[in-house]
Amino acid sequence: MSNYIIEFEDVWKTYNMGNTEINALAGLNLTLEKGSFTAVMGPSGSGKSTFLHVAGILDTPTKGVFRINGKQASKLSVKEQAKLRRNEIGFIFQRFNLMSQLTILENLTLPMINEDTQKAMNILDNMGLEGKYAKRPGQLSGGEQQRVAIARALINNPSIILADEPTGELDSKNANSIMQILQDLNRNKGVSIVIVTHNPEAAAFTDQILQMRDGNVV
Amino acid sequence: MNLYNLAFNNIRRKKLRSALTMLGIIIGAATLVVLLGVTAGATSAVKAETDQYMYDVVITPASSTGSYLMDAETVSKIRSRSNLFDFREVTAFRENINGNEISFEGVNDWKQVKLKNGTSGVVISQDVADKLGYGIGSKIKVKDQELTITGISNVVQALYVHIDQGTAKQLTDDKVSAIYASTDGDPQTVADEIEEQISGVSVETKSENVAEVQAMTDQALLFMGFIAGIALLVGIISVINTMLISVMERTRELGILKATGFTNREIKGSILFESGLLGLSGGVIGVILGITGIVVIANVLKLTEYIPDMMPLWLILGVIAGATLLSVLAGLYPAMRASKLNVVEALRNE
Numbered sequence: 001m002s003n004y005i006i007e008f009e010d011v012w013k014t015y016n017m018g019n020t021e022i023n024a025l026a027g028l029n030l031t032l033e034k035g036s037f038t039a040v041m042g043p044s045g046s047g048k049s050t051f052l053h054v055a056g057i058l059d060t061p062t063k064g065v066f067r068i069n070g071k072q073a074s075k076l077s078v079k080e081q082a083k084l085r086r087n088e089i090g091f092i093f094q095r096f097n098l099m100s101q102l103t104i105l106e107n108l109t110l111p112m113i114n115e116d117t118q119k120a121m122n123i124l125d126n127m128g129l130e131g132k133y134a135k136r137p138g139q140l141s142g143g144e145q146q147r148v149a150i151a152r153a154l155i156n157n158p159s160i161i162l163a164d165e166p167t168g169e170l171d172s173k174n175a176n177s178i179m180q181i182l183q184d185l186n187r188n189k190g191v192s193i194v195i196v197t198h199n200p201e202a203a204a205f206t207d208q209i210l211q212m213r214d215g216n217v218v
Numbered sequence: 219m220n221l222y223n224l225a226f227n228n229i230r231r232k233k234l235r236s237a238l239t240m241l242g243i244i245i246g247a248a249t250l251v252v253l254l255g256v257t258a259g260a261t262s263a264v265k266a267e268t269d270q271y272m273y274d275v276v277i278t279p280a281s282s283t284g285s286y287l288m289d290a291e292t293v294s295k296i297r298s299r300s301n302l303f304d305f306r307e308v309t310a311f312r313e314n315i316n317g318n319e320i321s322f323e324g325v326n327d328w329k330q331v332k333l334k335n336g337t338s339g340v341v342i343s344q345d346v347a348d349k350l351g352y353g354i355g356s357k358i359k360v361k362d363q364e365l366t367i368t369g370i371s372n373v374v375q376a377l378y379v380h381i382d383q384g385t386a387k388q389l390t391d392d393k394v395s396a397i398y399a400s401t402d403g404d405p406q407t408v409a410d411e412i413e414e415q416i417s418g419v420s421v422e423t424k425s426e427n428v429a430e431v432q433a434m435t436d437q438a439l440l441f442m443g444f445i446a447g448i449a450l451l452v453g454i455i456s457v458i459n460t461m462l463i464s465v466m467e468r469t470r471e472l473g474i475l476k477a478t479g480f481t482n483r484e485i486k487g488s489i490l491f492e493s494g495l496l497g498l499s500g501g502v503i504g505v506i507l508g509i510t511g512i513v514v515i516a517n518v519l520k521l522t523e524y525i526p527d528m529m530p531l532w533l534i535l536g537v538i539a540g541a542t543l544l545s546v547l548a549g550l551y552p553a554m555r556a557s558k559l560n561v562v563e564a565l566r567n568e
Contacts, residue, residue: 058477058561079481086479097474097565101231102224110224111478152478 002070005160005192006032006055011064013050013215024050025061026215032194034069034159037186039203040196042212048196049164051212055194056089056162057081069159086113090153090191094165096145098137104148105133108155123151127181143174150181160192161185167202179205221475221484225492228464239460240500243545246450247504247537251529252511253446254439259512259521259528261435266329268431273306273398273424274405277412280420287311287393288419295416296397301408304400309386309393313360318349320377322360324386329523331380336369341380343373361389450537453500454544461493461552472556473564482557489553490546497545501538508537 013025024047032038040048053059054066057073066073069088073081091097098107108120121133127147137145146166153161163182167175183205185191195206203209210217229236277296279288287309288296297305309324325331328338336354346352347370356367358379371380387394401408409421465472475485512528515521521528 053562056477058565079483082476082479082481084479085477089479091477093565097470097477099224099471099474101227110220111475111480115220156479 002067003033004031004067005034005036005069006030006194007065007067008051008054009065011054011061011066013047013054013059014062023215025054025064027064028216030210030217032192034192035186035190037183037193037205037207038195039206039209040194040212041198041200041203041209046212047215048212050215052162052164052194052196056091057085086111087156088159090156090158090161092146092149092153092161092163092166094168096137096142096149096169098145098148098152100137103134103136104129104140104151107137107148108152111152112155120151120155123154124148127151141174142170143177146170146174146178147181150178150185154185154191158191160194163193163195165197165199166195167197167199172201175199175202221480221488222491225488225495228468228492229495232464235460236496239456239496240503242453242456243450243497243500243541244453244504244507246446246453247501247541248508248511249449250443250446250537251505251508251533252515253442254533255508255512255528255530256515257435257439257442258530258533259516259524261439262527263521263524264435265432266327274401275302275399275409275412275421275423277397277399277419277421278395280413280418283418287390287395288397290392292416292419293392293394293397296399296412296419299412301401301403302399303402306398307383307387307394308396308398309383309390310395311386311390311393315358315360316350318346318377320346320379322379322381322386322389324383325380326383332372332523334370334372336367338380339368339382340365340385341369341371342367343371343376343378345373345375346377346379349377363389450541450544453541454497454548457493457496457545457548458551460496461489461549462555464492465489465552465556468556469559469564469567472559473561473567476559476561477565486553486557489556490549493549493552494542494546497542497548498538500545501541504541505534505537509534 008028008030011025011028012023015022015024028047028051040051042048050059054061055068057068060074068084071084073084076084098104099110102110104124105117105120108123109115109117112120124130124133127150129144129147129151132140132144137148140148161182166182167178170178179202182193182195186193195202197203212218279285293307296302306326307324308326311322312319313322314320325338331338331341333341334344340358342352342358352358352367354367354369357364358367365381365385371378405423409423412421413419472485509529513525516525516528
């Protein structure tokens with residue numbers, strides 16, 4: 001059993017822009033231990049988001065080996081990859097990505113493997129959202145919406161949470177509150193967390209900061 | 219909350235668009251039901267009217283006998299012939315009642331007797347009612363038997379009483395005026411054989427025109443089905459259009475579903491469920507409207523007794539199932555597009 005939650009071995013992700021090839025990931029070698037809390041930083045175009053998308057099996061590498069919780073994603077079928085995303089990975093996005101037509105409780109119960117409304121309400125309570133179950137995302141503040149997104153990420157007890165600029169749309173007070181929640185989840189529940197951020201204050205909450213440039217960790 | 223609830227939700231929150239999409243299916247389904255229903259009813263009516271002429275041979279007493287009835291022995295000889303089948307007997311006779319010559323006719327299929335009032339059983343014409351002062355419930359004495367009048371037909375200017383063929387035969391000591399039958403041989407040859415072998419009977423063969431008329435009504439049913447099918451197809455195309463627009467509008471939402479672990483198959487299933495639901499709802503509403511239309515048309519054309527023939531179960535279930543199935547098929551392409559969306563690009567979609 002591997003001690004690593006994420007393993008990248010010489011991973012490349014190449015895009016073709018006309019006649020030009022762009023290496024978003026250029027032979028990335030990286031391991032993250034289980035239970036780690038990591039920030040990935042770097043300038044725009046450094047490959048941070050591509051790294052997160054590959055790590056979350058939202059995107060496939062052009063070549064190289066990538067494992068999540070010991071499982072090599074490229075060897076899994078599309079259906080198995082979807083199941084792995086549902087069971088092992090929780091996503092948090094900069095723009096929350098909640099379903100606007102659903103209540104926040106429905107946003108949580110929709111991706112649940114076994115629908116358990118009580119569990120969903122407990123998680124929302126822990127996020128300080130008690131009594132707001134029937135509200136729709138548009139009726140909540142940005143900070144509250146991001147807390148709903150965190151609650152959704154936790155709903156299937158994932159091994160890892162991948163967060164893409166989780167504080168990007170928030171003021172500093174809400175940003176600190178969100179980072180505090182993530183830190184508590186890491187320290188008290190042992191959930192591995194990777195955040196991609198431009199914000200040094202947010203990165204300061206993590207245990208390790210990786211700098212990326214030109215598709216690799218520097 | 220599951221993906222199927224979500225699909226249902228999508229229809230509900232886009233009420234106007236869903237209603238307009240369904241409208242196409244509703245119009246198609248209603249047109250199909252009305253056109254096919256009315257044609258099926260008309261076909262039924264034509265068949266009912268012409269069935270009495272649908273035979274290979276008709277055997278009646280020869281004019282030389284001076285009788286209009288064949289006795290039981292002759293009937294038995296005819297019925298025992300191995301090359302005849304599908305027998306239909308008619309017994310008709312006249313009876314003098316209170317100085318009026320009344321014609322009594324045995325009826326095998328009461329659909330052929332148009333009732334003005336009452337029910338089948340013993341049905342008098344309006345003239346009999348007027349001349350003899352009879353009404354429903356009156357007793358009429360025929361050959362020492364009393365019959366109770368159950369209905370009045372719309373036969374005018376004729377003194378007619380229609381009774382069950384069984385009763386007519388019983389009243390005439392099992393005599394029969396005409397026997398209609400089918401044969402597996404050449405009708406003319408069979409007719410000649412019967413006239414040769416059974417004395418006192420005359421045999422005629424059927425008119426080919428009747429078969430042609432019935433074949434034409436069947437063709438009309440097919441043609442109407444084809445025309446109405448095109449109407450339904452137009453409705454189904456609107457489902458493809460709506461579902462494609464819906465998938466485009468919900469690109470980001472579909473990306474979220476994929477990111478949260480829904481499989482391509484589940485996403486495809488929800489799109490197909492949504493389009494199928496539109497088809498089912500449109501089909502059911504269309505059938506209800508179509509049935510209403512049939513009732514109105516049947517009343518206008520005074521064909522109310524054929525209403526059950528105008529809405530056969532196969533038509534109702536077929537239109538609903540067809541609208542649903544075609545809508546599911548219409549959702550296939552949008553569903554494939556939805557399931558093949560690139561998650562990262564979908565999440566970037568505004």
